[in-house]
Amino acid sequence: MTEEMTLVPERADTLPIEGAIDYLKRKFPDAVKDDTRQGYSGIIVDPAHLVEVARTACDELGFNYLSSATAVDYLGIDDSMEMVYHAYRISGGGALVFKAQTDRNKPEIPSLIEVYPGADFQEREAYDLYGIHFPGHPNLKRILLWDGFDGHPMRKDWKEAYYEQETKPFDSRWPKGYVRRAEELNVFGKNVKYPADLDLAKLSDMSEEALYSGMGLGVDVSSFPAQADELQTDRLVVNLGPHHPSTHGVFRMVVTLEGETIVALEPVMGYLHRNHEKIGERNAWNHNMPFTDRLDYISSMSNNLGYALAVEKLLAMGARYQPPTYRAEVIRVLMVELTRIVNHYWAIGFLLNDLGAFFTPALYAIAEREKILDFFEATAGSRMMCNYMRFQGVAKDLPERIRSVASHVNDKVRDFNTMDYLTELINERIPRSVDELDRYLTDSEIIKERTIGVGYLSPDMAIAYSTSGPLLRASGVPYDVRRAEPYSIYPELDFDVCVRHNGDIYDRYLIRLDEMRESIRILKQILPRLEKTQGESVFAGNKAIYMPRVPIGEAYGRVENPKGELGYYLVSQGDPKGPQNPWRYHVRAPSFINLTPLGAMCRGQKVADVVAILGSIDIVLGETDR
Amino acid sequence: MSQLNLQQLHDTEFPVPADMQGNVAITSLSRIYNWSRRSSMWPLLFGLACCAIEMIATAASRYDLSRFGMEVMRASPRQSDLMIVSGTVTKKMLVPIVRLYNQMPEPKYVLAMGACASGGGPFKEGYNVVSGIDQYIPVDVYVPGCPPTPQALLNGLIALQKKIDGQLLTNLDDVPWYGVGPSDAVPIPVLGPDIIDPRQMELIRRQAELAAQGQPFGMRELPPAAITDVEKAKAKMKVKGSAAPAIAASGASEDVDAALAEMRNRKRQEALARKRAMMKQ
Numbered sequence: 030m031t032e033e034m035t036l037v038p039e040r041a042d043t044l045p046i047e048g049a050i051d052y053l054k055r056k057f058p059d060a061v062k063d064d065t066r067q068g069y070s071g072i073i074v075d076p077a078h079l080v081e082v083a084r085t086a087c088d089e090l091g092f093n094y095l096s097s098a099t100a101v102d103y104l105g106i107d108d109s110m111e112m113v114y115h116a117y118r119i120s121g122g123g124a125l126v127f128k129a130q131t132d133r134n135k136p137e138i139p140s141l142i143e144v145y146p147g148a149d150f151q152e153r154e155a156y157d158l159y160g161i162h163f164p165g166h167p168n169l170k171r172i173l174l175w176d177g178f179d180g181h182p183m184r185k186d187w188k189e190a191y192y193e194q195e196t197k198p199f200d201s202r203w204p205k206g207y208v209r210r211a212e213e214l215n216v217f218g219k220n221v222k223y224p225a226d227l228d229l230a231k232l233s234d235m236s237e238e239a240l241y242s243g244m245g246l247g248v249d250v251s252s253f254p255a256q257a258d259e260l261q262t263d264r265l266v267v268n269l270g271p272h273h274p275s276t277h278g279v280f281r282m283v284v285t286l287e288g289e290t291i292v293a294l295e296p297v298m299g300y301l302h303r304n305h306e307k308i309g310e311r312n313a314w315n316h317n318m319p320f321t322d323r324l325d326y327i328s329s330m331s332n333n334l335g336y337a338l339a340v341e342k343l344l345a346m347g348a349r350y351q352p353p354t355y356r357a358e359v360i361r362v363l364m365v366e367l368t369r370i371v372n373h374y375w376a377i378g379f380l381l382n383d384l385g386a387f388f389t390p391a392l393y394a395i396a397e398r399e400k401i402l403d404f405f406e407a408t409a410g411s412r413m414m415c416n417y418m419r420f421q422g423v424a425k426d427l428p429e430r431i432r433s434v435a436s437h438v439n440d441k442v443r444d445f446n447t448m449d450y451l452t453e454l455i456n457e458r459i460p461r462s463v464d465e466l467d468r469y470l471t472d473s474e475i476i477k478e479r480t481i482g483v484g485y486l487s488p489d490m491a492i493a494y495s496t497s498g499p500l501l502r503a504s505g506v507p508y509d510v511r512r513a514e515p516y517s518i519y520p521e522l523d524f525d526v527c528v529r530h531n532g533d534i535y536d537r538y539l540i541r542l543d544e545m546r547e548s549i550r551i552l553k554q555i556l557p558r559l560e561k562t563q564g565e566s567v568f569a570g571n572k573a574i575y576m577p578r579v580p581i582g583e584a585y586g587r588v589e590n591p592k593g594e595l596g597y598y599l600v601s602q603g604d605p606k607g608p609q610n611p612w613r614y615h616v617r618a619p620s621f622i623n624l625t626p627l628g629a630m631c632r633g634q635k636v637a638d639v640v641a642i643l644g645s646i647d648i649v650l651g652e653t654d655r
Numbered sequence: 656m657s658q659l660n661l662q663q664l665h666d667t668e669f670p671v672p673a674d675m676q677g678n679v680a681i682t683s684l685s686r687i688y689n690w691s692r693r694s695s696m697w698p699l700l701f702g703l704a705c706c707a708i709e710m711i712a713t714a715a716s717r718y719d720l721s722r723f724g725m726e727v728m729r730a731s732p733r734q735s736d737l738m739i740v741s742g743t744v745t746k747k748m749l750v751p752i753v754r755l756y757n758q759m760p761e762p763k764y765v766l767a768m769g770a771c772a773s774g775g776g777p778f779k780e781g782y783n784v785v786s787g788i789d790q791y792i793p794v795d796v797y798v799p800g801c802p803p804t805p806q807a808l809l810n811g812l813i814a815l816q817k818k819i820d821g822q823l824l825t826n827l828d829d830v831p832w833y834g835v836g837p838s839d840a841v842p843i844p845v846l847g848p849d850i851i852d853p854r855q856m857e858l859i860r861r862q863a864e865l866a867a868q869g870q871p872f873g874m875r876e877l878p879p880a881a882i883t884d885v886e887k888a889k890a891k892m893k894v895k896g897s898a899a900p901a902i903a904a905s906g907a908s909e910d911v912d913a914a915l916a917e918m919r920n921r922k923r924q925e926a927l928a929r930k931r932a933m934m935k936q
């Protein structure tokens with residue numbers, strides 16, 4: 030080994046991806062081999078050496094940011110299960126993709142939580158949905174479903190209660206349109222399926238017990254050595270959520286309190302787990318576009334873009350791929366940046382809500398948001414669920430005029446020339462309202478008292494826990510996918526990656542203001558490009574078939590969503606001639622992974638700050654639970 | 656309706672002397688109860704998914720829910736009259752929802768907002784999704800849409816007010832909470848291997864017994880309605896002799912299509928008749 034080490038160049042952490050793979054292959058000649066399957070990239074690592082390889086990649090090669098870790102079930106292809114890891118350098122560049130394969134019947138892969146703490150929730154998710162065990166994981170239990178759920182639903186041989194067929198379109202719907210409601214076919218009339226050996230006598234609601242054990246419930250206070258001059262307080266377990274006005278949805282935190290100070294916080298999720306991935310794998314490729322709207326339902330346009338980019342990566346491996354036209358790219362960036370502004374309005378408004386300024390700042394923010402939604406409605410036909418992007422383009426061009434589609438009365442009120450409306454919105458209205466928020470909030474004494482120094486996240490921790498978006502950048506790490514691995518027309522646009530250095534709630538609020546200003550800067554460069562490309566096509570290829578054939582392979586497409594890095598890991602194994610659907614459709618959700626350090630950020634804080642810390646992360650439950 | 660309009664209430668057979676009309680109102684108990692209930696409908700501050708965002712937008716300044724006396728969103732179920740089920744109900748979330756519903760004091764109403772709460776919506780086939788909250792708790796108004804626009808939600812809330820206007824205190828089907836004694840709570844579902852509705856325990860037990868005997872478990876025979884048409888058509892084709900399978904298939908489906916078309920037409924006629932009857936009223 031020592032001789033080989035002399036071959037190492039001085040700076041291993043700046044090697045290109047191929048060089049890094051060579052380095053790993055030289056260091057672990059038995060454990061690492063190329064992934065030679067058609068359309069795949071990266072390396073396959075022997076599970077026995079996975080932790081060492083990952084540590085080398087992280088410490089020596091500089092791939093210290095684990096973006097995504099997910100499982101794939103290759104039932105019927107090579108009957109194995111696989112964990113796929115995408116690691117990046119925080120200084121930018123492409124991904125080091127490494128995989129570990131395991132037996133389907135007894136799946137076991139060592140946990141990478143020691144190397145990448147950000148793998149925590151993602152490994153728990155893989156355990157929950159695929160049943161893969163991760164020796165070394167300190168808290169391996171179900172994360173989205175409840176304890177006692179029957180089976181691991183993402184396995185390819187697991188059928189849901191309303192199962193009809195492997196892939197859509199179902200024969201019953203198309204071509205004949207002869208369909209029965211799923212409730213009629215189920216003897217219980219409900220979306221339920223029980224195992225054949227169900228024993229009702231043994232039935233008791235076990236789902237909560239594992240959660241509370243080890244949380245310090247029922248601790249005898251007198252056993253603690255009490256300091257004479259200290260107030261002796263009881264240790265208390267408090268449930269925040271799932272029905273709690275401050276949790277931004279149906280999120281739940283189980284908090285152990287010592288007086289008012291937080292000793293431990295355990296996030297509990299899955300209350301909005303609506304099976305995006307299972308449904309997505311039954312859907313055809315283009316079916317999934319409207320489903321992506323409903324992930325992060327405040328910024329549907331950006332979700333669309335991420336999915337379109339991932340599928341376009343797959344399509345680019347085929348012969349008949351045409352990249353989106355220039356106008357399509359311009360419109361995409363326009364929509365995505367407007368979405369970022371919408372999202373940050375919402376985030377700031379509701380952060381203030383969480384700080385106790387009940388609803389007044391939120392009302393200001395929502396009023397401004399409505400203006401942008403009017404534009405979305407006129408363009409895509411829907412206020413929130415836009416379903417606007419397509420592979421190789423967008424669904425339709427911007428309309429000539431913006432009219433209300435809701436009622437005839439409003440038609441007379443709301444009738445604008447689109448370009449005039451956009452120009453006014455971008456040059457005047459949004460900058461004015463951002464300044465307004467800034468003027469009213471930034472110097473507020475109460476806000477400063479409540480937020481400065483609260484919920485601190487250090488840069489090292491932010492990277493290690495795989496956080497992304499404003500949360501990462503407010504901790505002093507200038508990492509933005511738009512610059513680190515540029516997509517669309519971002520390389521030709523002039524903007525800065527915002528960064529703040531204190532890593533507390535106040536900086537997370539400020540960075541959202543900064544990002545809105547940067548978005549305005551981008552939008553101002555978009556306007557002349559829109560004028561120039563007026564009348565050009567917005568869709569490359571044959572519009573009659575929105576869905577071209579997807580070649581076999583894998584792709585990981587990621588975008589900088591308002592909440593962080595949104596990634597889609599797609600595997601295509603379809604019949605190249607028959608109906609096609611994704612073999613694997615995984616969403617790397619920023620809201621989900623940004624919650625990993627929540628417990629660490631809250632430890633030692635007061636219980637009233639939990640709500641503000643959660644608000645500053647800015648989660649959306651549709652994406653957290655999927 | 657911020658002020659009580661006496662003229663509107665004077666709709667009874669008892670004449671009020673002209674000089675007393677400004678001071679005295681005679682009305683029915685139902686009307687005054689309904690008026691006060693519909694004008695201060697306090698929703699539970701409770702969001703589930705995407706629809707909650709539109710619900711917040713409805714409450715915000717542009718659409719302004721407070722015009723209808725509904726702006727006071729209460730975070731506690733003990734203080735609220737209306738549960739707006741705004742979003743996908745998952746099995747894991749169903750348990751708290753039923754519990755919240757049981758904690759609301761009567762009279763209480765439920766509005767199913769959006770496709771998911773009404774019937775599962777786009778996520779209906781998902782293994783963790785409840786196909787419609789009405790399978791567990793009674794629903795008063797359904798608002799379609801994915802998500803419904805704020806206008807649609809307002810329309811649904813006005814529909815609820817109209818529904819309340821039509822309730823009679825003398826009819827205990829309308830207002831069960833004015834009957835004798837407290838009403839029964841909805842049994843809280845259990846998270847077992849899958850969600851278990853306690854009201855179905857007997858059925859589940861019978862099915863489990865069937866399964867123990869090795870019989871099919873959890874699947875129902877198709878009801879005889881349209882499927883017989885297919886069978887009939889198939890039988891007809893068989894009688895005709897050895898027709899090519901492709902022709903047989905198309906023949907069968909034509910019969911099915913005709914039957915379906917007839918059924919659709921009949922339903923449409925029924926709906927039209929209902930609508931006409933409503934218009935006459």
